[in-house]
Structure formats: C-alpha cells, structure tokens
Amino acid sequence: MQIAMIAISATGSVNPERAGPGFQRPAFASRNQAIDSLPSLALLTLAGMTPDEHRCRYMEVRSDADFAALPQDVDLVCLSSYSAQIHLAYATARHYQQLGIPTVIGGPHASCLPEEAAAHCDAVAIGEGESCWRNILEDAAAGRLRKYYGSLDASFDMRNAVMPAYELLDHNNGYARITLETSRGCPHRCEFCASSVLLAQKYKQKPIDKVLAEVDRIKACWPRPFLELADDNTFVNRKYWMQLLPELKKRKVRWFAEADIRLGNDPELLELLAESGCKEVLIGFESPSPGHLDGLELRNDWKSKQTLDPRDAVTAIQQHGIMVVGCFVFGLDSQEPDIFDAVFEFVRDTHIYDVQLTLLTPFPGTPLYERLKREGRLLKENAWERCTLFDINFVPKNMNVETLLEGFAGLAVRVFDDDFTVARRRELRRQVVTFRRETRGVSPM
C-alpha cells in the first residue's frame, strides 16, 4: 500500500486579535514557532514500524488550503491531530473519503473520544499506536478495516520501540527542532493534563541503546540538530539519566526537555545535563505561590507538597547554563486577580529565560473537563477549537471571564515586552558567567 501519514500541525495556534498584542512579540513568537514546527513523532514512529512491502510518505496540513497539495495516489491515510485542530483533521478525512480512500486517526483526542472520531474517519486507533498499527495495516490491505483498534488499557513495551522514520522528513522544511522520545507518561496526575498520561497509564522508559541509536540517526540526517524530547516529564528515573548523559555528551547535540521542579535540587544531575548539551528545560510551575497548587495533582497532591522554592529552582538550573522556560496556568480556582502581578514579579525577579503563559484549558478526557462540566462551568461543551491554551471555555471561580482575559492579555504585553526581555536575559547571562567563574573559572555562553 501507499500510505500518507498526515500530521495536522500547529499545536496551539494563537490568534493575536483574541489573545492580545503581547502574543505578537518576538519573545513569545520564537517558542511558539518552535512548537508549531515540530514534526509528528507518533506518525514517524508508525512509519518506522511499517513493513517494507508498504511505502509511507509524511506531510503536514495547516489549513484546508493545503488539501490541493495532498497526494491522491494513496491507499490509506493515517491522521494525527491535537484537539484544537481536530475539525481540520476531520475535514481532511472527509476530503479523502470523497476520493474513496480510507482514513485512520489516532492520538490523545481520538483515543478519548473514539465515537466522535469514528463519525469522521474509517478507523480509530485508541491508545498507543504501536499496539495496533500492524493489525490496522493487515486489515486495510485486505479491505476490511474495522471501526476501532487498540485500547487505553493496552500498554506498549518500550523495549520493542522501533526507529522513527526520520528520513521521511523533508530536510528543506525548516524544522527548528527534531523530536525524540525517551519516556512515556508521568508519575503524577494533574487535573488538567492532556499529555501522554492519557495514553500511558504507567511511566515507562525507552532503553538507552535505542535512544542513542535514534540520536545517531538524527545526526546522520541533520548535522547540527536541536533535539526536543517529546517526554512529558523527562528526569523521573535519575539512574537512567546518569547512564545516558555521558553517552549523549559524546554525541555533541543540543537539546530541550520537560522536567519538574526537583531538578533544581540536584546539582550533580544539572552538571551532567549542562555538559551533555541540554540547553533548555520547560517546567510547569503553574502558579508562583504553592498555595495555588492545592489539589491540582490528584494522586498525592504532589505539586503543593514541594518544599523547594520555585525561584530557587530557576536560579539553580539557570546558573548551570540551562535556560528555564517557566509554564504558568491562569484561571485556577485558587487564583485571584493579583495572580497577574505575582507572575510578572516572579519573571522579573528570577530573570527566567522564557515563559509560557496559558489559560486553564479543559481538554477532553481530563478530570478537569469532567469536573467543570459537573459544576456547570463549561462555556460550551465539545468546543475543541478552544483547546489552544489561549482561548477560554470555562467560568473562573475567583474572577469573571473578562478579568481573566484582560489580565492574561495585559500580562503578556508586560512579560513579552522587547526591552524587558532583553534586560532580563542580559542579567541572566551575567549571572551564568559569574557562577561559572566562581565554580570553574570558565564561561559557558
């Protein structure tokens, strides 16, 4: 079969007219563009495990204007999409169904809402795609596709992970970063989290030799790659990383990962990370005050129990030359209108390299969506197009919708201001250089 692997791209497109002018500033745009240009690792992985008798092509769709360029000489279309663009994914499926070409869709959204997805596509892959992809291929080749494959209860063994088909990516496409996975899932369970925790019930790790083989393959395709680890919470298994980092160091790559606040308490790990080429970590602080985090993590209230001051964590990590992208969520039940000033002061005082400001978003399949629905606080049910992280779809508790939106937009103007960003990063550079001089007598930047 000829198979089109189609990623519906742009994860959280921001409409500046709705989100406000702060989101047009270069300081915001750079991280957003990096996210938007990430290739779909899920599709590349399925392509990598497709037997040689089939041929896969990889492409991206950003709007229905792209339909004209889509190939028609294919026998099967495999779609992957986030919630915010799910209607574009369904429109893509309809485009192919009119041509008589079967479509299959997977990913967290389709896995959480398989009946909705099945109304638009011929088949739905539920859960981790590797668990059912070969069955889908066999049935598609035999012309007997079923509606549903896989299950949220099935767990793929990462020891059987295949090499993603990185060679399918168009090298002229300007990918700022190439994605790679070392783990799946997260030991925590935040109420709003719509990441792979929805698909992977347990935290699991890819064997080190497989990760290194993928790094080597990426380096064979791109001489100076910037890797974005597509893990949700990368450094949970410290022993694993103490083994992997010296090997990564030999590969001379630059990379980004998502971590939790405990990283700030681990100078030995930070030292190895810096040496291995880790340039940036994203940490979900959510709110600068621990009191705002009560009840956010549903298993053990882990987030609110952390004793490390988030400010100290930022300083400890950045001193090692690893830039912190702090993620903050606005609209938590515990937050009041003073949250906007509190976050601004946090950014100003820590000289944090970058921030990701997002509105609390009820994604499908999350406990947050169910709770807000139960409490009658959803503005509109099934409004997946609002799952951009910059649109609102719920009634906040301690402020009204207008206050939340205005405060959010106003904070973005202040935080992403060009002069403020330049001054913050200049001071950050000075701190890093001073720290390196004091500890090693060398400058890393």
Ligand code: SF4
């Ligand atoms: S710590 Fe991060 S990845 Fe883990 S459940 Fe919470 S939001 Fe999701």
